[in-house]
Amino acid sequence: MxxxxxxxxxxxxxxxxxxxxxxxxxxxxxxxxxxxxxxxxxxxxxxxxxxxxxxxxxxxxxxxxxxxxxxxxxxxxxxxxxxxxxxxxxxxxxxxxxxxxxxxxxxxxxxxxxxxxxxxxxxxxxxxxxxxxxxxxxxxxxxxxxxxxxxxxxxxxxxxxxxxxxxxxxxxxxxxxxxxxxxxxxxxxxxxxxxxxxxxxxxxxxxxxxxxxxxxxxxxxxxxxxxxxxxxxxxxxxxxxxxxxxxxxxxxxxxxxxxxxxxxxxxxxxxxxxxxxxxxxxxxxxxxxxVDIEVPFNNYVTGYCAFTHKAGIHAKAILNNPSTYEILKPEDFGMTRYVSIGHRLTGWNAVKSRTQQLGLELTDDQVKQVTAKIKQMADIKPLGIEAVDHLLREFHAKHTDNHLEQLGRMEVTVHQEAQEHSEQTG
Structure with a gap:
């Protein structure tokens, strides 16, 4: 052997x-x-x-x-x-x-x-x-x-x-x-x-x-x-x-x-x-x-914190290359990693990754804006993943509506200008 x-x-x-x-x-x-x-x-x-x-x-x-x-x-x-x-x-x-x-x-x-x-x-x-x-x-x-x-x-x-x-x-x-x-x-x-x-x-x-x-x-x-x-x-x-x-x-x-x-x-x-x-x-x-016990939170491999990443600098590196902060590969043990973002230490790269997982299209500037909002709220109380997802969806919907409204106003302006030009040349 x-x-x-x-x-x-x-x-x-x-x-x-x-x-x-x-x-x-x-x-x-x-x-x-x-x-x-x-x-x-x-x-x-x-x-x-x-x-x-x-x-x-x-x-x-x-x-x-x-x-x-x-x-x-x-x-x-x-x-x-x-x-x-x-x-x-x-x-x-x-x-x-x-x-x-x-x-x-x-x-x-x-x-x-x-x-x-x-x-x-x-x-x-x-x-x-x-x-x-x-x-x-x-x-x-x-x-x-x-x-x-x-x-x-x-x-x-x-x-x-x-x-x-x-x-x-x-x-x-x-x-x-x-x-x-x-x-x-x-x-x-x-x-x-x-x-x-x-x-x-x-x-x-x-x-x-x-x-x-x-x-x-x-x-x-x-x-x-x-x-x-x-x-x-x-x-x-x-x-x-x-x-x-x-x-x-x-x-x-x-x-x-x-x-x-x-x-x-x-x-x-x-x-x-x-x-x-x-x-x-x-x-x-x-x-x-x-034996009527709970698996400890920090148990090797299977504890619920074993593959949880929280600090912003850690999360960015994990997203780029998991080996940066993981010596064990969670997938080899049937486990998955979790990047926690509902707290005051979160970074915008981690938040951006979550928006992409949810299929929400936001610019980097917009992600930084919503990250600042998460940090502000988390200074009062940490947010669960459901609360974070709700916040991200609301932010996306608001900015999407604003964008569509702006596009609508632009279309109206263009249409009006075209009509005025037609009248003048007619």
């Missing part, structure tokens, strides 16, 4: 760097965790029908993996796991389980394609959560991984709270499970404490220790989830965990739309060829409705 846009990528200042020879920004997979991490969101409660609807929508969007809640969590979770695994989706179905044989046995029987095994490795979790030593964790990992491997399913082993774990402990256990033949090892920034530089250094170090794929899971408590995901891919990670709208425990994880926007900037051809970007808005609306 390699990008067919090598030339464009190498010349793209926002894309793959030649210095990052391990970079996977143009060759990665998404593990979509709305139905696992997303279930931990404060408002989330997905019944079976809704889980199936979301799973199908994610599959249609094109994610490579869908991760669902552990079947050991509850009987209904087990039944949901079986139901989704039997849908026959193109996306591989994974379930997330504790590093425990009981959980692993239950999960294997559900028909999923793979198991994501996790156990806490930081001193915080070893002391205040499961209370186990690194020696115990290693033995547990060996037993569980060997069992899953014997069933022929994919297996990922991940530490939890990786960035607050001892580096030597991490590398030792990753090296151990890599030798057992895991498909992936996972790094998890469970509390959202990591920054992009730390992520890059840890992934780069791990890349030199293991030969398997590297999956990364970033929480967004301090706002670094997307940047951390990108840094991880630059350093050689191969898989990124996401959720729709970033929903999850506390402030959630790397949002699917945000990651796609970032990676589109790095390699547009790769992303547009891999995912159905025009499906993103419907997917986000589906999940937003399911």
């Amino acid at each position: 390699t990008s067919n846009n090598t030339t464009a990528t190498s010349s793209n200042p926002y894309g793959k760097s030649v210095a990052d020879f391990l970079s996977r920004v143009d060759n990665f997979s998404i593990i979509e965790s709305t139905l696992r991490e997303g279930e931990q969101f404060a408002n989330a409660f997905f019944d079976t029908a809704k889980k199936i609807e979301i799973a199908k929508a994610l599959d249609d969007f094109g994610v490579e993996y869908i991760e669902i809640t552990s079947p050991a969590a509850s009987e209904q979770s087990r039944q949901d796991c079986v139901a989704i695994a039997s849908l026959g989706l193109k996306s591989k179905i994974l379930t997330h389980v504790r590093c425990h044989m009981d959980d692993a046995r239950i999960a294997v029987e559900t028909g999923v394609d793979g198991l994501d095994v996790v156990i806490g490795t930081s001193s915080f979790l070893r002391q205040f959560s499961h209370g186990k030593s690194m020696e115990y964790i290693t033995q547990q990992a060996i037993e569980v991984v060997n069992y899953i491997k014997s069933t022929g399913l994919e297996v990922r082993f991940s530490s939890e709270d990786s960035f607050r774990s001892d580096l030597v402990d991490l590398l030792n256990i990753y090296r151990t499970v890599d030798k057992l033949g895991v498909n992936r090892v996972g790094i998890a920034d469970t509390v959202g404490c990591a920054n992009p530089r730390q992520v890059y250094e840890l992934v780069r170090t791990l890349r030199g220790v293991v030969s398997c794929d590297i999956e990364c899971h970033f929480h967004n408590d301090t706002g670094c989830a997307i940047a951390n995901a990108y840094a991880a891919l630059e350093a050689g990670a191969t898989h990124i965990d996401t959720s729709v709208l970033g929903i999850g425990e506390r402030n959630g994880i790397t949002p699917l739309g945000g990651l796609v926007a970032r990676m589109y900037t790095a390699d547009r051809d790769y992303i547009t060829g891999k995912y159905k970007l025009h499906k993103l808005r419907d997917l986000e609306n589906l999940v937003a409705d399911a």
Whole structure:
């Protein structure tokens, strides 16, 4: 799976760097965790029908993996796991389980394609959560991984709270499970404490220790989830965990739309060829409705302000060349740009564009006159697009009537002069 846009990528200042020879920004997979991490969101409660609807929508969007809640969590979770695994989706179905044989046995029987095994490795979790030593964790990992491997399913082993774990402990256990033949090892920034530089250094170090794929899971408590995901891919990670709208425990994880926007900037051809970007808005609306929230106004790509331009100088440039103030092409995502003109910052070029859209013929001087009127009115209160359109049509009608009246007077004058001339020469 390699990008067919090598030339464009190498010349793209926002894309793959030649210095990052391990970079996977143009060759990665998404593990979509709305139905696992997303279930931990404060408002989330997905019944079976809704889980199936979301799973199908994610599959249609094109994610490579869908991760669902552990079947050991509850009987209904087990039944949901079986139901989704039997849908026959193109996306591989994974379930997330504790590093425990009981959980692993239950999960294997559900028909999923793979198991994501996790156990806490930081001193915080070893002391205040499961209370186990690194020696115990290693033995547990060996037993569980060997069992899953014997069933022929994919297996990922991940530490939890990786960035607050001892580096030597991490590398030792990753090296151990890599030798057992895991498909992936996972790094998890469970509390959202990591920054992009730390992520890059840890992934780069791990890349030199293991030969398997590297999956990364970033929480967004301090706002670094997307940047951390990108840094991880630059350093050689191969898989990124996401959720729709970033929903999850506390402030959630790397949002699917945000990651796609970032990676589109790095390699547009790769992303547009891999995912159905025009499906993103419907997917986000589906999940937003399911968890009873609104899509944020500044949401990546689909927020109602995402492609709205207001300042006069911006609007003029956008009308001449959209790339001047847009790094993303809205049409690639099934979106449209909107140039706002009903405010005191509006410029006459934007107003002229709107008159042309409405089929109103005005001279530049007339457009400047009506722009001044819009600014005057907007100093009192911003105008909606309907109010602006009404004003433009009234202005056009008035000036058209005046023009016709002037033409009429000219015709009468010409007719009178011609008649007088005829009488004089007759």
